[in-house]
Amino acid sequence: MTIKAFIFDLDGTLIDAFPAYEKAFRHTIESTGRTYEKGSLETYYGQMDIEILRPMLKKDKIDTELNHLIEQKRNYYLKIAQTAIKTHPCAAELIRLLKERSIKTAIATSGQRSATEIAIDKLEIRPLLDATITATEVTNGKPHPELFLKASEMINTPPEDCIVIEDSTHGIQAAKRADMKTIAVSTGKTPMRDLKNLKPDYALDSLCAIIPQLDKIINPL
Numbered sequence: 001m002t003i004k005a006f007i008f009d010l011d012g013t014l015i016d017a018f019p020a021y022e023k024a025f026r027h028t029i030e031s032t033g034r035t036y037e038k039g040s041l042e043t044y045y046g047q048m049d050i051e052i053l054r055p056m057l058k059k060d061k062i063d064t065e066l067n068h069l070i071e072q073k074r075n076y077y078l079k080i081a082q083t084a085i086k087t088h089p090c091a092a093e094l095i096r097l098l099k100e101r102s103i104k105t106a107i108a109t110s111g112q113r114s115a116t117e118i119a120i121d122k123l124e125i126r127p128l129l130d131a132t133i134t135a136t137e138v139t140n141g142k143p144h145p146e147l148f149l150k151a152s153e154m155i156n157t158p159p160e161d162c163i164v165i166e167d168s169t170h171g172i173q174a175a176k177r178a179d180m181k182t183i184a185v186s187t188g189k190t191p192m193r194d195l196k197n198l199k200p201d202y203a204l205d206s207l208c209a210i211i212p213q214l215d216k217i218i219n220p221l
Contacts, residue, residue: 003181003218004161005130006098007151010109012046012167012188014091014207015119017111020084021045024077028069029056042189046168048110048141049073074112081118088187090208095128097214106131108151108164110141130155142170145178152178163201163217165210172198183210183217 011017018041026036034057044052049070050062059066095105105128109116113136120126131154133147140146152159164175167188172195175182183202184195196203202217204210210217 001160001220003103003163003220005104005106005152005155005157005163006095007106007108007148007162007164007175007180008095009046009164009166009168009171010107010116010119011111012190013088013165013171013185014107014123015085015087016187017081017085017115017119018045018189020077020080023080023084024073025052025056027076028053028073031072032057032065032069045189046110046142046170048135049112051141074115078114078118081115082122085119085122087123088207090206090211092123092125092128094207094210094214095125097211099128101214101218103218104130104155104157106133106151106155108133108147110135110147110170112136142168143173143177145174148175148178148180152180165207166200167195169194169198172200185210 022041029036098105113134116134133151138146152162159179163181165183166172167185168190172182182200184200186192186205
């Protein structure tokens, strides 16, 4: 079956935003007088802000403080994102190659719309994307499949004709639950062994490693 669309995660996959996110979460948590536990963000990275902050703050439910802190974290991140985030090698090149082959491309990210727009401009890929969906437009974050299923709808491509590129276990789980093919890349904070445990269709160490295999991935035997 020919792959007709590639759906990309953003943070950790196309860009390295982890240092900026960690700085924003640390600043937010420490503003309350609490201690930020180094390494704690890796456990939840790739999920929505509320699903990250709630366990970090040890909150059983959503309350006024949590909502305020989420907004505080987002505002701080936006202040530093333009200069703090870095693009991964071959990110823009891969998307350009896909467009040359008339393959649809979309981004499905657990990040907010405002932060996503900054990253897209940094990557200089806006004209190459057929759709972008963020946590702002969905109810459920990864590992729920909603983000990927909505991306599939937006680009008018059935899930079975889509392949997802992800760097996190939450993302690979979400793609599989959406009945999509998967490419796991160890470009983020998740070790390759953890990604391989989920049995993705492909497991590669970088976006650059996808390019030589692109024809085989699009048209598998």
